[in-house]
Amino acid sequence: MPTAPGAPPSTHHTPVRLARGFLTGAVAGASLAALVVGTIVESVPLFVTGLALPLVYGALLFLAGAPRRAREAAVVPRTALAVIVTLEAVGGESSDVPVRFGLTVVPDDGAPFRVEFTQDVNLVELPDYRPRGVVVVQYPPDRPWQVRIVKRPTPEWADRAASARFDAVPGAGAARWAEPPEGRADGLVALLGLLVGALAVILLFRADLFGTDPSSGRDGATEPRPSASSTAPTTVVSSASGTVSLGPGRSFLDKGELARALGSFTEGGRARRALTLVVQERMLTVVFLPSGTPAPGFAPGALPRDRFPALVEEATTTLGVRSPQTWQITADRLTGSLVVRVVVTGPDGVASLETNGQGEVVRRAPVR
Known part of the structure; x- marks a missing residue:
C-alpha cells in the first residue's frame, strides 16, 4: 500500500498485534470452557471464573490502551x-x-x-x-x-x-x-488462541470431569467399567494420565488406600512426576507431566497424604458447610511451590482451605 507523505508505516501485522489476538482468543476459549466444565462438574468457583475472566481481561486491555488513546487524542x-x-x-x-x-x-x-x-x-x-x-x-x-x-x-x-x-x-x-482490514493471519492466530485456551481448561479439570461419573467411561473405550459387585480397585494408566476407582464401601481416606493407588503409577520402578492430582471419595486421577513441559510438576508420593483425612475433617466441620455432600482434594504445581486444596460442597455453597507441600493450612475460604 503506498504511503502518504508524513504518515507512519503500517503496523498491521506486528508481533504485538498478533500476540494480542492470540491472547484474546485464549481468554475467550478458556472462558467458554470454564463455563461448560464448571456447569458439568457443578463447580461454582470455576463457573464464576468463566464469567469474570473476559471482564478482567477487557479491563486490563482498556487500561493498557489508555496511553495510546491519550496520544491519539492529543x-x-x-x-x-x-x-x-x-x-x-x-x-x-x-x-x-x-x-x-x-x-x-x-x-x-x-x-x-x-x-x-x-x-x-x-x-x-x-x-x-x-x-x-x-x-x-x-x-x-x-x-x-x-x-x-x-x-x-x-x-x-x-x-x-x-x-x-x-x-x-x-x-x-x-x-x-x-483502513487496514483484518488479515488472514490475525484470524488464524486468534483461532489458535481459542483452541489453546479451551484445551488448557479441559486438561487442567479433566480429573473433575472423570470424577463426576466414573462409570460413564468418558476416557473412551480403553477405560473398563467396573461391575457393581466388584470391590477391587480399577486402575487405568496411560502416557498422559492415570485413574484409580475404588469399589463400594471403600474410600481413599482409609489407611493405606491412597499409598497403594499411587504405587500403581510407577513406571519401571520410577515414580512419574505429575502436573495435577485430584482425590475424591472413591476416585483418584493424575495428569502426568509431559516430557519437555516447563512446569516443575511434583512427585505424587511426596504429598502429605497422612494429613488428608484431618484436612477433609477440618474442611467439612469448620468452614460453615452444613450437611456436606462432596469433598475433593486437588494438588498442583504449575509454577512455584506445591499447592494442595480441599474443596467441600453442600447446600450452603462451597468452602475450601489451602495448604503448602507439608500439609500446613495457609488459607481458608469459608462459606459466604
Whole structure:
C-alpha cells in the first residue's frame, strides 16, 4: 500500500498485534470452557471464573490502551478540502444510511491522496453529496485513513468549499489510503488462541470431569467399567494420565488406600512426576507431566497424604458447610511451590482451605 507523505508505516501485522489476538482468543476459549466444565462438574468457583475472566481481561486491555488513546487524542486533526470521487450506500434501515465514500483529499501543505471510508449520512442530507462535489474533511495526520466529512464546517471553510472548482480530479496518481482490514493471519492466530485456551481448561479439570461419573467411561473405550459387585480397585494408566476407582464401601481416606493407588503409577520402578492430582471419595486421577513441559510438576508420593483425612475433617466441620455432600482434594504445581486444596460442597455453597507441600493450612475460604 503506498504511503502518504508524513504518515507512519503500517503496523498491521506486528508481533504485538498478533500476540494480542492470540491472547484474546485464549481468554475467550478458556472462558467458554470454564463455563461448560464448571456447569458439568457443578463447580461454582470455576463457573464464576468463566464469567469474570473476559471482564478482567477487557479491563486490563482498556487500561493498557489508555496511553495510546491519550496520544491519539492529543494529535490535532488537519482540515482540508476533498473531492468526492465515488459514493455508494451500503445498507441501513434507519434515517442514517452508511455510505462508502471514495475521496481525493487536497491538503493545503501536502500532496493529494486518495482515501476510502464509510460514514453515516442522514437521508435528508444525502442529496448534498454527489460525485465531483467538494466537501470539508478532517483527519489525524498520522492516520489519514480516519478521514471524516465535516457536516457543519466553519464559515471560512464552508466558503472555500463552495467556491472551490476543480476542472479535473486532482491526484490521479496519488497515494491511496484505506483502513487496514483484518488479515488472514490475525484470524488464524486468534483461532489458535481459542483452541489453546479451551484445551488448557479441559486438561487442567479433566480429573473433575472423570470424577463426576466414573462409570460413564468418558476416557473412551480403553477405560473398563467396573461391575457393581466388584470391590477391587480399577486402575487405568496411560502416557498422559492415570485413574484409580475404588469399589463400594471403600474410600481413599482409609489407611493405606491412597499409598497403594499411587504405587500403581510407577513406571519401571520410577515414580512419574505429575502436573495435577485430584482425590475424591472413591476416585483418584493424575495428569502426568509431559516430557519437555516447563512446569516443575511434583512427585505424587511426596504429598502429605497422612494429613488428608484431618484436612477433609477440618474442611467439612469448620468452614460453615452444613450437611456436606462432596469433598475433593486437588494438588498442583504449575509454577512455584506445591499447592494442595480441599474443596467441600453442600447446600450452603462451597468452602475450601489451602495448604503448602507439608500439609500446613495457609488459607481458608469459608462459606459466604
